Amino acid sequence: MLFPTITFAAFFLLAFIGNWLLMPRQRVWKPFMLVVSLVFYGWWDWRFVLLLALSAVVNQFFALWIAGLRPKSTSAKWALAAAVAANLGVLGWFKYYGFFVTSAVNALDAVGLNANLPLLRIVLPLGISFLTFRVLSYVIDVYRGSLRPASLLDFSVYVAFFPYLAAGPIARASEFLPQLRGPRDPRNVDTARAFFLIFGGLIKKMLIADYLATSLVNGVFTTPGQYSSLEVLLGIIGYSVQIYCDFSAYADIAIGISLLLGFKLPDNFDRPYTARSVQEFWRRWHMTLSRWLRDYLYIPLGGNRKGRARTYVNLMLTMVLGGLWHGAGWTFIFWGFLYGGALIVEHARVDKRKQRALVVQRQRRELAAAFEGLADVAPLPEGPGAATARPAAPEPALEYDREPWPGVWLPRLGTFAFVTFAWIFFRSDSFAAALDVIGRLFQSWGTIGAAVTPGVFIAIAAGIGVQYVPRSLWQRGEAGLSKLNPVLQGVALAVGFMLLDILGPTGPAAFLYFKF
Amino acid sequence: MADDQTRRDRRRARAQGPPPESAAGAPPRDAGSGPGDDRRDAGLPYGRRRRTAASALVAMLVALALGALFNAPAMKKTALELPFGSERSFRLALVDPLASVSHWLFLDRPAKLTAEALGKPDPGPADVPAVVVVRPTGQPAGEGEPGEEPDAGDKTDKPKKTLQEKPLPKPFKGHPMRLYIAGDSMMGLPGMALTNLSNKTKLIKPKLDYHISTGLCRPDFFNWPAQLQQQAKAFHPGAAAVMFGANDNQAVQTSSGKIFQFGTDGWKKEYRRRVEDVIALLYQGGVRRVYWIGQPIMPESSYNNQIKLMNDIYRSVAEKTFGTEYIDTYALLSKNGSYSQYLPGVDGETVQAREQDGEHLTYAGGLIVAEAVLAAVKKEWFPKKGEERSAPPSPSPKATEEAAPAP
Numbered sequence: 001m002l003f004p005t006i007t008f009a010a011f012f013l014l015a016f017i018g019n020w021l022l023m024p025r026q027r028v029w030k031p032f033m034l035v036v037s038l039v040f041y042g043w044w045d046w047r048f049v050l051l052l053a054l055s056a057v058v059n060q061f062f063a064l065w066i067a068g069l070r071p072k073s074t075s076a077k078w079a080l081a082a083a084v085a086a087n088l089g090v091l092g093w094f095k096y097y098g099f100f101v102t103s104a105v106n107a108l109d110a111v112g113l114n115a116n117l118p119l120l121r122i123v124l125p126l127g128i129s130f131l132t133f134r135v136l137s138y139v140i141d142v143y144r145g146s147l148r149p150a151s152l153l154d155f156s157v158y159v160a161f162f163p164y165l166a167a168g169p170i171a172r173a174s175e176f177l178p179q180l181r182g183p184r185d186p187r188n189v190d191t192a193r194a195f196f197l198i199f200g201g202l203i204k205k206m207l208i209a210d211y212l213a214t215s216l217v218n219g220v221f222t223t224p225g226q227y228s229s230l231e232v233l234l235g236i237i238g239y240s241v242q243i244y245c246d247f248s249a250y251a252d253i254a255i256g257i258s259l260l261l262g263f264k265l266p267d268n269f270d271r272p273y274t275a276r277s278v279q280e281f282w283r284r285w286h287m288t289l290s291r292w293l294r295d296y297l298y299i300p301l302g303g304n305r306k307g308r309a310r311t312y313v314n315l316m317l318t319m320v321l322g323g324l325w326h327g328a329g330w331t332f333i334f335w336g337f338l339y340g341g342a343l344i345v346e347h348a349r350v351d352k353r354k355q356r357a358l359v360v361q362r363q364r365r366e367l368a369a370a371f372e373g374l375a376d377v378a379p380l381p382e383g384p385g386a387a388t389a390r391p392a393a394p395e396p397a398l399e400y401d402r403e404p405w406p407g408v409w410l411p412r413l414g415t416f417a418f419v420t421f422a423w424i425f426f427r428s429d430s431f432a433a434a435l436d437v438i439g440r441l442f443q444s445w446g447t448i449g450a451a452v453t454p455g456v457f458i459a460i461a462a463g464i465g466v467q468y469v470p471r472s473l474w475q476r477g478e479a480g481l482s483k484l485n486p487v488l489q490g491v492a493l494a495v496g497f498m499l500l501d502i503l504g505p506t507g508p509a510a511f512l513y514f515k516f
Numbered sequence: 517m518a519d520d521q522t523r524r525d526r527r528r529a530r531a532q533g534p535p536p537e538s539a540a541g542a543p544p545r546d547a548g549s550g551p552g553d554d555r556r557d558a559g560l561p562y563g564r565r566r567r568t569a570a571s572a573l574v575a576m577l578v579a580l581a582l583g584a585l586f587n588a589p590a591m592k593k594t595a596l597e598l599p600f601g602s603e604r605s606f607r608l609a610l611v612d613p614l615a616s617v618s619h620w621l622f623l624d625r626p627a628k629l630t631a632e633a634l635g636k637p638d639p640g641p642a643d644v645p646a647v648v649v650v651r652p653t654g655q656p657a658g659e660g661e662p663g664e665e666p667d668a669g670d671k672t673d674k675p676k677k678t679l680q681e682k683p684l685p686k687p688f689k690g691h692p693m694r695l696y697i698a699g700d701s702m703m704g705l706p707g708m709a710l711t712n713l714s715n716k717t718k719l720i721k722p723k724l725d726y727h728i729s730t731g732l733c734r735p736d737f738f739n740w741p742a743q744l745q746q747q748a749k750a751f752h753p754g755a756a757a758v759m760f761g762a763n764d765n766q767a768v769q770t771s772s773g774k775i776f777q778f779g780t781d782g783w784k785k786e787y788r789r790r791v792e793d794v795i796a797l798l799y800q801g802g803v804r805r806v807y808w809i810g811q812p813i814m815p816e817s818s819y820n821n822q823i824k825l826m827n828d829i830y831r832s833v834a835e836k837t838f839g840t841e842y843i844d845t846y847a848l849l850s851k852n853g854s855y856s857q858y859l860p861g862v863d864g865e866t867v868q869a870r871e872q873d874g875e876h877l878t879y880a881g882g883l884i885v886a887e888a889v890l891a892a893v894k895k896e897w898f899p900k901k902g903e904e905r906s907a908p909p910s911p912s913p914k915a916t917e918e919a920a921p922a923p
Contacts, residue, residue: 006584006591013580016569020569101858102858102865102868106865119856121870124872186569186570191567222705225711226715429880472562475562482560482565486571486575486578489578490577494580494582498583498627502631
């Protein structure tokens with residue numbers, strides 16, 4: 001069931017009514033929300049529902065087991081390891097089986113061994129990567145003692161909650177479960193922001209992402225030989241815009257419909273193409289994944305606490321595994337490797353400045369010590385001002401520029417160029433395909449053909465420009481909508497839907513991140 | 517009024533205490549504008565008001581009801597495009613009255629006028645009937661193309677050769693053979709692979725034209741006959757590679773209005789006529805060779821049986837039509853006669869040949885099909901030195917005019 005469909009509209013209307021009517025009766029409300037979510041998920045394939053149920057039961061078992069053990073004891077560690085292995089095992093089976101088996105078969109074949117490994121047809125359950133990270137956050141938080149195990153029903157609702165089920169945001173158990181504890185006030189719904197997010201998401205998805213995909217991007221990435229260099233360049237930039245508008249649209253709609261149901265989900269995007277460094281980009285792009293990787297992978301690996309070399313290794317590992325999380329393929333791994341490398345370069349620059357600042361600080365300290373020594377040899381005159389003459393001043397904070405690159409616009413442009421270059425590998429089916437696209441950039445500096453319509457330029461400009469619109473402008477818009485009579489709000493939305501229907505593509509297209 | 521609401525919000529917030537999320541853990545550091553930002557909850561920016569769930573319901577109901585009336589013609593179009601059957605009838609029974617009310621209240625006009633103003637197609641049902649009767653007439657459009665040898669026998673009493681029976685012109689750099697690649701979504705990635713391989717030869721100029729969810733059964737959804745005529749006229753292809761059928765496992769309507777369910781004798785007859793029409797239209801547009809790509813083996817047995825039935829028709833028509841070759845992807849994409857998602861790729865390595873849905877081809881799978889088509893093209897259009905051009909693919913020659921149904 002895709003968001004921009006009449007089927008989903010009807011489904012959501014029923015879910016919305018049931019949610020608010022039943023919310024005061026917690027015993028009925030939670031099963032209702034669970035059933036609604038399972039219907040949503042089962043709409044794609046009923047077999048997926050079994051996976052959700054299994055995931056909820058198994059992870060609840062692990063959480064209760066871990067909670068019953070002495071905190072952070074060896075047994076608890078083993079139980080956690082078993083939980084992580086079970087979840088990653090399921091993810092690996094569904095998502096990486098084909099990748100690993102074909103890689104193994106081809107590698108063995110290359111050395112003359114004919115491995116007859118079973119190549120099974122495995123259907124990838126929708127949003128399994130998101131599901132895995134959600135449930136792992138629950139089990140790990142229970143292990144860490146920052147979260148007490150919830151009831152199986154509460155945990156099941158958290159696992160299956162339909163707005164974020166297919167493509168995030170990756171709400172943590174510690175953020176979501178408390179919202180199940182008590183009913184919200186039905187007189188206190190942030191409807192204007194919800195409508196803004198939903199409608200804005202539909203515009204981004206239907207008018208920008210899908211338009212760019214069908215008019216230029218898909219063609220450029222699959223048949224680059226048909227396009228001139230300039231068209232290929234526009235197609236590559238177009239993909240940067242497409243993936244942002246597609247993925248952030250899903251997140252916006254998910255957050256919006258959750259708000260209407262009285263739930264708050266964390267933001268997933270914060271104008272990523274305004275970032276001035278790759279570090280900043282990852283603080284703004286897929287934010288819930290970034291902080292998941294930071295808190296559950298990078299920091300447990302040692303973070304930056306074990307020296308510079310280990311920090312860089314940890315950065316690279318985190319980004320490569322983050323790349324692999326996105327898809328089963330060498331191009332995804334390379335995509336993560338590119339980001340790992342970029343983060344290392346940026347950290348190295350900042351670390352160098354920090355080293356210089358430390359040297360200066362040490363020199364200051366030595367000077368201060370020498371000064372104190374001199375003062376001891378020739379004591380200052382005694383008197384009322386003596387106490388203030390040599391104050392024991394606190395050491396000033398270490399001062400150095402923590403931004404990897406100087407300036408504003410050049411780093412922005414550079415970061416966007418790097419991110420766009422990395423997307424080529426993310427989008428391409430293989431290295432050969434990615435190199436074909438890159439090679440085409442230098443092969444045919446012809447004119448711009450029919451594929452690049454004025455609409456393409458408008459869509460690219462809109463997709464990037466929307467990230468530079470001051471936040472206050474959106475907030476004013478939301479405030480304006482919130483003051484309208486509900487009937488007028490409905491009329492405004494209806495006119496908007498009509499325009500989307502006329503201007504948008506024929507038929508809904510699945511969101512890009514569904515396959516992750 | 518806004519101030520009253522804000523005061524009410526503040527009173528309520530004081531009465532309820534901090535929201536439960538604040539106890540759950542800090543919101544993401546960078547999510548300053550996010551819904552998890554409790555600072556804004558205390559006082560929403562620019563006086564934004566929270567509303568009741570009931571008012572949200574009113575807004576949604578109005579939006580959906582009015583939106584449905586505005587978009588009623590488009591909804592009717594969608595319903596009409598569904599496969600003939602009970603679901604289509606049910607949807608039409610719902611949408612028809614809505615479309616009437618919309619028209620009566622002039623609520624269908626805004627969408628129509630806006631579409632007109634923006635140069636977009638009318639959102640309502642198209643005028644194309646569910647059946648298109650093709651009546652190709654006259655000489656093939658490709659007669660007398662630049663670079664073609666004049667036919668010495670034109671003025672004699674010998675039976676006139678059709679365009680397909682004449683020797684194929686030899687493509688050379690600067691004068692490539694134009695290959696038109698058309699079909700439904702199944703043609704997507706194979707078509708892209710064929711396009712890339714063709715470009716590499718520098719002697720073939722490809723044009724890919726695929727449209728998802730289309731087929732030969734429902735020209736009212738997508739009018740392939742019209743599309744083929746238009747593309748042949750615009751692109752002047754020398755050859756065409758086509759692949760249809762993935763969406764044709766549905767009923768067809770004949771010109772007399774009769775509907776035949778899939779697989780019945782009437783269906784087979786009508787579908788065969790449409791397949792012949794495609795070839796006839798391409799020939800009429802100057803196409804000398806048609807490479808009809810059959811559908812590959814499918815994972816689900818009932819769908820696979822339907823595919824086999826359609827493949828039999830394609831194969832049979834191709835065998836009886838001069839200049840048309842059937843490319844058997846069913847065998848090509850099988851492993852020991854059975855379905856497999858993984859197959860040896862063009863370079864011998866094991867590749868995932870099918871997408872996650874098990875049906876559509878991946879690029880690697882598409883390359884297998886593209887190589888087969890290209891081999892067939894090369895065999896005829898680029899014979900190796902010392903080799904005669906291979907005989908036309910059909911054992912039973914059938915001229916352009918004969919390939920078409922009688923007018």
